[in-house]
Amino acid sequence: MKYMTAILSCLSMLSLHGAPMKLYTLGTGAGSPTMTRDNSCTFLQTSKYAYLIDAGCHVSSKIIRKGLDFNDIKAVFITHMHEDHFGGLTSFLKNRMHKYSPYTRPGKWKGFWPEIWMPDADGIKAFDMLMNVQLRGEGKEKIIWKLIKPGPFYDDGHLKVTAIPNKHFKVNDEYLPSYCFLFEVEGKKIFFTGDLRNDLSDLPIDAAKDADLILCEFTHYVLSRHYDIFQKLNPGKLVFNHVAKRNEILFSDFKKVIKYPAFIANDGDVFEIK
Ligand SMILES: [Zn+2]
Numbered sequence: 001m002k003y004m005t006a007i008l009s010c011l012s013m014l015s016l017h018g019a020p021m022k023l024y025t026l027g028t029g030a031g032s033p034t035m036t037r038d039n040s041c042t043f044l045q046t047s048k049y050a051y052l053i054d055a056g057c058h059v060s061s062k063i064i065r066k067g068l069d070f071n072d073i074k075a076v077f078i079t080h081m082h083e084d085h086f087g088g089l090t091s092f093l094k095n096r097m098h099k100y101s102p103y104t105r106p107g108k109w110k111g112f113w114p115e116i117w118m119p120d121a122d123g124i125k126a127f128d129m130l131m132n133v134q135l136r137g138e139g140k141e142k143i144i145w146k147l148i149k150p151g152p153f154y155d156d157g158h159l160k161v162t163a164i165p166n167k168h169f170k171v172n173d174e175y176l177p178s179y180c181f182l183f184e185v186e187g188k189k190i191f192f193t194g195d196l197r198n199d200l201s202d203l204p205i206d207a208a209k210d211a212d213l214i215l216c217e218f219t220h221y222v223l224s225r226h227y228d229i230f231q232k233l234n235p236g237k238l239v240f241n242h243v244a245k246r247n248e249i250l251f252s253d254f255k256k257v258i259k260y261p262a263f264i265a266n267d268g269d270v271f272e273i274k
């Protein structure tokens, strides 16, 4: 009986934590798409829900072609209001609200609509108007807009997210909202840098270091100038996305210096978080 209880307890742990979380780098390009890279969008699959970090073009087709399920997505987090990070959002909303609703795919319905977390209230207003034009009011209540504030801002009992402002987005001497995200889920830490300044002075080393996985942008700085920062970060795994050719060329030298596993993501790659 004692053994049976122990086995049942192990099985229930396995069903919760058995499969490692998976990070799908659906779009890994920077600025404009290339022949092989679409714009930023990353899909985190946990044991319970999925989450989307940025929704650049062509997020919907990437989700469909990878065989992922729109209905798993509990929340979308947009790092900043540059088009390469939100350009696929209206298509995502249309597909999530219509094609994957309890009416059209009852077998797939998981019982919730996703929250769309935006960094800027003007962005919410603009998308809300656009969706009004597209949907003419139909199903509008299904789109749950939320505004990101610096600090811990999201907790669904499974995932906690903290927003740390960075200095990537500057217009006329004014810094506009732009965030790094720290995800805490299933006992793991995942850090998303979002886009950064070109000297990496806004990369919050203390918040990011020792994360199980860091997803770091790879465009707005010269890789060879910042080995000291990457040595301090010391994550379980470093994945570069938002990829620029210039840094791709510098990567093989970087790999010789850095002691932990590091990768350049391609569209459609999957990274396990164990
Ligand atoms: Zn960008």
Ligand SMILES: [Zn+2]
Binding pocket: 080, 082, 168, 195
């Ligand atoms: Zn940007």
